[in-house]
Amino acid sequence: MKMNPRQDEAVKYISGPCLVLAGAGSGKTRVITTKIAHLVQNCSYDAKNIAAVTFTNKAAREMKERIAQTLGKKEAKGLMVSTFHTLGLNIIRKEYKTLGIKQAFTLFDDQDQLALLKELTQETLEEDKELIDQLRSAISNWKNELVLPPQAIARAQMPQDKLFAQCYDDYLRHMKAYNALDFDDLIMMPTLLLRLNDEVRERWQNKIRYLLVDEYQDTNTSQYELVKLIVGQRAKFTVVGDDDQSIYSWRGARPENLTLLQNDFPGLKVVKLEQNYRSTQRILKAANILIDNNPHEFSKRLFSELSYGEPIKVFTTKNEEHEAEKVVSELLAHKFMARSEYKDYAILYRGNHQSRLFEKALMTNRIPYKISGGTSFFSRAEIKDMMAYLRLLVNPDDDNAFLRVVNVPRREIGPTTLEKLGNYANLRNISLFAASFEMGLEQTLTGRGLLAVRGFTRWLVELADQEQRSDSIDAVRDMVRDIHYEDWLYETSTSAKAAEMRMKNVSELYRWVTEMLKGDDLDEEMTLAQVVTRLTLRDMLERNEDEDDSDQVQLMTYHASKGLEYPYVFMVGMEEGILPHQSSIDDDPNVEEERRLAYVGITRAQKVLFMMLCKERRQFGEVVKPEPSRFLLELPQDDLEWDLRKKADSPVEKQAKGKRGVANLRALFNK
Numbered sequence: 196m197k198m199n200p201r202q203d204e205a206v207k208y209i210s211g212p213c214l215v216l217a218g219a220g221s222g223k224t225r226v227i228t229t230k231i232a233h234l235v236q237n238c239s240y241d242a243k244n245i246a247a248v249t250f251t252n253k254a255a256r257e258m259k260e261r262i263a264q265t266l267g268k269k270e271a272k273g274l275m276v277s278t279f280h281t282l283g284l285n286i287i288r289k290e291y292k293t294l295g296i297k298q299a300f301t302l303f304d305d306q307d308q309l310a311l312l313k314e315l316t317q318e319t320l321e322e323d324k325e326l327i328d329q330l331r332s333a334i335s336n337w338k339n340e341l342v343l344p345p346q347a348i349a350r351a352q353m354p355q356d357k358l359f360a361q362c363y364d365d366y367l368r369h370m371k372a373y374n375a376l377d378f379d380d381l382i383m384m385p386t387l388l389l390r391l392n393d394e395v396r397e398r399w400q401n402k403i404r405y406l407l408v409d410e411y412q413d414t415n416t417s418q419y420e421l422v423k424l425i426v427g428q429r430a431k432f433t434v435v436g437d438d439d440q441s442i443y444s445w446r447g448a449r450p451e452n453l454t455l456l457q458n459d460f461p462g463l464k465v466v467k468l469e470q471n472y473r474s475t476q477r478i479l480k481a482a483n484i485l486i487d488n489n490p491h492e493f494s495k496r497l498f499s500e501l502s503y504g505e506p507i508k509v510f511t512t513k514n515e516e517h518e519a520e521k522v523v524s525e526l527l528a529h530k531f532m533a534r535s536e537y538k539d540y541a542i543l544y545r546g547n548h549q550s551r552l553f554e555k556a557l558m559t560n561r562i563p564y565k566i567s568g569g570t571s572f573f574s575r576a577e578i579k580d581m582m583a584y585l586r587l588l589v590n591p592d593d594d595n596a597f598l599r600v601v602n603v604p605r606r607e608i609g610p611t612t613l614e615k616l617g618n619y620a621n622l623r624n625i626s627l628f629a630a631s632f633e634m635g636l637e638q639t640l641t642g643r644g645l646l647a648v649r650g651f652t653r654w655l656v657e658l659a660d661q662e663q664r665s666d667s668i669d670a671v672r673d674m675v676r677d678i679h680y681e682d683w684l685y686e687t688s689t690s691a692k693a694a695e696m697r698m699k700n701v702s703e704l705y706r707w708v709t710e711m712l713k714g715d716d717l718d719e720e721m722t723l724a725q726v727v728t729r730l731t732l733r734d735m736l737e738r739n740e741d742e743d744d745s746d747q748v749q750l751m752t753y754h755a756s757k758g759l760e761y762p763y764v765f766m767v768g769m770e771e772g773i774l775p776h777q778s779s780i781d782d783d784p785n786v787e788e789e790r791r792l793a794y795v796g797i798t799r800a801q802k803v804l805f806m807m808l809c810k811e812r813r814q815f816g817e818v819v820k821p822e823p824s825r826f827l828l829e830l831p832q833d834d835l836e837w838d839l840r841k842k843a844d845s846p847v848e849k850q851a852k853g854k855r856g857v858a859n860l861r862a863l864f865n866k
């Protein structure tokens with residue numbers, strides 16, 4: 196593809212640090228891909244000395260594929276394209292000895308992490324969910340800011356800060372004993388290692404000779420630090436970003452990192468791109484006008500040479516069920532007229548919970564769809580519990596599975612007991628399961644704790660034995676019976692209905708497992724170990740949202756849509772309380788971030804943009820009458836086409852005619 200002169204300049208400049216700062220759809224990501232090819236083809240870089248960082252795994256895979264197409268598979272071999280987290284994970288995998296962790300470390304996801312924090316704070320926070328959530332984000336923030344417990348404790352002023360800092364210390368000690376890492380560790384650990392260890396740093400600086408970062412505006416402090424440590428004095432890097440698309444400040448992202456670059460690298464070359472190649476002029480104009488309502492650090496202009504395009508279509512519906520039905524009927528009608536495909540359409544929403552009704556409407560109409568980033572079957576807590584039990588049955592040394600279910604349902608095996616067991620296992624370099632049988636353990640662990648642990652592991656041994664010697668199906672059945680999982684679900688779920696739903700999922704999994712064990716006409720019977728591997732693989736496939744590129748409507752949050760583009764985009768729930776989100780409404784910086792989310796949404800659209808809003812919506816069990824999103828009203832009204840059911844004027848026209856301000860608008864919507 197031919198690049199414009201500015202893009203070309205950014206691609207060819209390789210002698211020093213380079214920042215491409217530009218609005219949506221201006222070809223920033225394109226610059227990265229082209230530049231990697233340029234480095235290999237014309238600047239004698241070896242692909243294995245180039246690393247590129249993208250924001251999602253999907254983006255990483257697409258970028259790698261595109262580059263392999265340009266360069267050929269052989270030339271592209273060894274190129275590192277990944278998210279920051281995977282880059283960190285790769286460093287940890289190579290340097291685990293220096294980091295002092297076991298090679299087979301386990302990764303804790305959000306739920307594992309919450310469960311541990313809940314255990315650790317049973318007495319101090321007394322299972323207060325909100326406080327535990329706050330603690331978790333406090334820990335996450337500390338890690339993202341590279342603050343370790345001693346500093347956190349020293350800085351703490353208020354009693355709660357002190358308590359949290361202490362919990363952070365506890366948490367780190369436990370994670371170490373369990374040989375477990377959380378997501379934030381994947382960045383913090385390599386960053387601290389590279390900072391403190393000259394030899395390791397030099398090794399990685401020699402390995403990664405050119406670094407490129409996409410979506411740079413959403414890096415946090417530790418990620419930026421990692422970038423600086425990797426590029427070192429040589430400063431051979433290119434980062435691209437758009438401050439107007441910074442939407443992760445709630446996860447510690449710091450758009451200021453864009454400004455910091457200039458201070459940290461005085462020789463920084465800044466390239467601004469101004470032509471948008473993605474959207475019609477109308478869509479671009481709307482996006483520009485909307486984002487002008489935010490204060491700006493950098494001035495940017497964007498133009499498009501594509502056609503002016505169709506008006507933005509706005510639909511008001513009675514309630515959220517109608518909203519979903521309307522989206523589906525508009526989509527079908529549009530698809531028929533435009534002769535387009537399902538995959539040309541994206542439905543974007545603010546929160547994952549909004550997806551359910553759209554799924555239902557799409558399903559009813561037999562429209563294929565794909566959800567990115569929602570909760571899949573295998574990420575449900577009850578399924579993860581059951582999978583952990585099955586994993587343990589096959590391999591009792593699986594520490595992660597052990598930790599997940601050792602106290603689920605409750606067996607009175609508390610965090611102190613587990614810490615001691617973990618420390619002992621670490622010392623002896625054996626699994627938790629193996630440690631539980633050792634005589635030596637009796638030096639540190641006694642009484643009820645020891646009994647409880649051994650009770651659990653003996654039970655496991657017997658079951659595993661039964662599984663080996665006789666019938667796997669019986670063993671699995673006995674396992675489910677023995678743990679009284681159903682009672683546990685009723686005890687811990689928010690409602691009986693929720694418990695019932697969860698138990699249904701468990702039964703579904705149980706059915707799959709037994710069917711696979713038995714085999715049928717098509718599949719031979721399998722061992723339990725084979726079944727577990729097969730299911731784990733399915734788990735990975737499910738989570739690996741990317742694999743399926745067939746013709747499907749795309750559903751995702753605004754956050755997940757970053758960097759992507761679709762010919763036709765539906766933005767749903769354009770209401771106060773949804774976008775901007777209820778929790779952000781009264782706070783300027785938060786509203787600005789919500790506005791950037793809307794900007795991201797609008798700029799995903801290439802040809803036609805649809806916006807949906809409801810007159811009534813059920814929220815937290817109550818029916819509310821939301822007002823239209825302020826962002827909708829900030830758009831250039833001449834470019835909107837309102838479809839009001841009574842064919843009335845658009846609320847804004849009405850507002851102008853009546854000059855009665857927002858009250859009028861509200862009246863119209865509440866009718």
Ligand SMILES: Nc1ncnc2c1ncn2[C@@H]1O[C@H](COP(=O)(O)OP(=O)(O)OP(=O)(O)O)[C@@H](O)[C@H]1O
Binds near residue numbers: 220
């Ligand atoms: N010089 C060019 N000529 C034609 N099309 C281009 C050119 N540069 C980029 N494009 C196309 O424009 C679209 C947007 O490019 P790209 O995704 O790289 O933009 P971006 O700046 O990364 O956007 P975002 O901010 O949303 O991530 C893509 O379809 C890309 O192929």
Ligand SMILES: [Mg+2]
Binds near residue numbers: 224225409758
């Ligand atoms: Mg991009």
